[in-house]
Amino acid sequence: MEQYDAAGTSYSRTASGPKENPRVRWKRPLNTRLGFTYKSTPIIAEGRVYAVDQELLCVDAIDGTQIFRADRSYPAPPAVITAQAYRSPTLAFATQSGAEGLHPTGGRSFAGIHFGSTRWQASLDNTVYFFGGGQQQIPPVAADGTVLVTALNDLLAIDASSGDIRWHGTGGEARPAVRDNTVYVPSFSKGVIRYNLETGSAMSSIGTSSFRPLSVAAAPDCLVIGTDRGLAGANYDGSTRWQYKPSGLDRDYGAVAVAEDVAYAGFRGDDQNWLVAIDIADGSERWRSKMAPEQEPQFAPPTVADGVVYVPTEDDGLVAIDAATGDTRWRFTEGDQRLPWSPAAVVSETLYAVGNGHLYALEET
DSSP: OTTSSTTOOOBOTTOOOOOSOEEEEEEEEOOOOSSSOOOOOOEEETTEEEEESSSEEEEETTTOOEEEEEOOOOSSOOEEEOOTTOSSOEEEEEOSSEEEEEOTTOSEEETTEEESOEEEEEEOTTOOOOBTTBSOOOOOEEETTEEEEEETTEEEEEETTTOOEEEEESOOOSOOEEETTEEEEEETTTEEEEEETTTOOEEEEEOSSSOOEEEEEEOSSOEEEEESSSEEEEOTTSOEEEEEOOTTOBOOSOOOEEETTEEEEEEEOSSOEEEEEEETTTOOEEEEEOSOBOSSGGGOOOEEETTEEEEEBSSSSEEEEETTTOOEEEEEOOSSOOOOOOOOEEETTEEEEEETTEEEEEEEO
16 A cells, blocks of 8 residues: 555565666556646555556566556555455555445456456545545555545545445544554644544544644654644654754645654755654654655655665656665656656565656666
């Protein structure tokens, strides 16, 4: 799923992507929206890569061989979840009214037409999804046989086997994070709302008095919250650990990556964007990298793997930053166009990303 795990850390703990000299292992064309619009993160599961935009493309992760291509437009990537009712996992996509579950290989094919691709549909009437203040669906989250979908003022918990809505609560305005059977949902007006994953029972909220949450990542030791002022660290008992409010920098709705007790987030300055590393023990700043994260930080969450932070940028394609120092390791783009890249997905020793109208697999030279 997007941001790797249910906790939303954007940290690939067992992978190691290209560190010094990336090269293209393969690339496949993908029908993407024109202009400066967000590109969804590729999703990798069971040796397959799923890329979405104006279409749904599924290819083999090793050599890029096409498995299926569907004329279905999805503004957000799926969550891949195992369900008891099926032998194979289910692709769960957010929709305008809820979610739908699809067969992972496109169902059965006859004369070029796919059948049986849809396994279930879940719907809550009069629901409008949004992300970062715009009409964009928020990626679903998979956790323990449940698909979590956020909607304006609603969080839906959907059974991954049947598509039944198990429970729903209020306050869903951004991607939820899950840790230890608790769902954390950012709400600008209500704080970080907490729900029991199994029952949907609500617990006390975190925040609102000193900061307003825009995103959340559930790190092992604390919550890292993107706020209207910067970042905040909150203990799991609800107390605030620290707040980071840098002078001269603004924070938007962007997701925060957390790896090895350090948070990585994009900030906007008067004439320059920055990637900033913050120690989550006390909120102290470790470094700033002047490498121009994409103009809209909420559309360019960083990814961390084996000491490298991968960030889509405004003009330089995909950039690899040393996680310890903030130094630039490499920049990758192709062609003369300077269009947005998706956040990276790093699995094993390969990095997957969408850019310049293609799905790429990059590896070390």
